[in-house]
Amino acid sequence: LSENAQQSRSVVKVVTDSIHRRTTTLGRAVDPGMFRTYPEDGQWLHPLTFVNVIVTILAICGFLRLARSSLDVYVWMTPFYVVLLLVLPYGAGTRLLLPVMPVVWLSLYELFKERSWQKNAIMVLLVLHLIITVGRVVSMYPHELQRHQEWPIIDTLAQSVDQIDPQRQATWAYLGMDSDYVSMLSFSRNRLIVPFNPESQAQYIVVVGDTQRPQNYQWIQSVENYHLLELKTQ
Known part of the structure; x- marks a missing residue:
């Protein structure tokens, strides 16, 4: 019984760590300036985790609306892809989330499109994210060039x-x-x-x-x- 309980706790930890890892990845990909943040696995009380969980919940709610109004294969493929990511035991950064990022942004847009200011806020968020990302890439270019020359x-x-x-x-x-x-x-x-x-x-x-x-x-x-x-x- 003790071994079974220990195995159950181990499985729960693996699942919760995986969920935490993916919510962190989603937050890094959506929130401007957060793509270099790395809360450790299992740190559910971390302030960044709180932000990432909110973003994840909003994305899920928006996706449910999007899925009800769309029969697009790309949209309906996303949940299966996300389940696959949850099974993977490692983070791999945001690269594995990139294939479904258009669906994530469409989901957020679907959630807030009814009010003009909310819709504009999503667009501002996207543009701001793009500006910060481009700025980061430009600032890191000399370092990346030096690394390539090495x-x-x-x-x-x-x-x-x-x-x-x-x-x-x-x-x-x-x-x-x-x-x-x-x-x-x-x-x-x-x-x-x-x-x-x-x-x-x-x-x-x-x-x-x-x-x-x-x-x-x-x-x-x-x-x-x-x-x-x-x-x-x-």
Whole structure:
């Protein structure tokens, strides 16, 4: 009985976390300026979660109105797609929600179209969201360009790592490395590289620039500003 109760609680947690994750995603996609907000799973009392839940409820109410007045396959496909998203155990950002975002906006429009000021508010919200998003893209362009230019170095670094560990069985960690470049290196190697933890004693470490190196590691090789270190053998 205890095991069954524990399994039930586990299932409930998975479901509630998934619902929280999708409401957060919807809020990020609809509310202006919130596309970079990330409340942790299960934080139902977080202020942003409160906003996201309201947006989700409004979208659902609007969709019910839209579905009653439309036989469009695209509209009726949306609930099945949303159920699929609820089953997925990971967030994946807003990218998976993009296919149904037109239906979301139509649902909100359907909900508020009866009053002109509410309809105008939806249009203002959409335009404001677009302006903020474009501004964010423009402001991030130099960073994205710099990151793109870093790819040859990351690929060379990945090749060096694979030469040191051709079987790809050793644990690699990073220290002082930007999260974007960590993702790029993991992608280039098709292997995960984890944050450095002194207690885990990773066999190899990628250290950036003048970052202080752990004492029990020795230098092997450098690629531009990246240094490869190996755990010293006793």
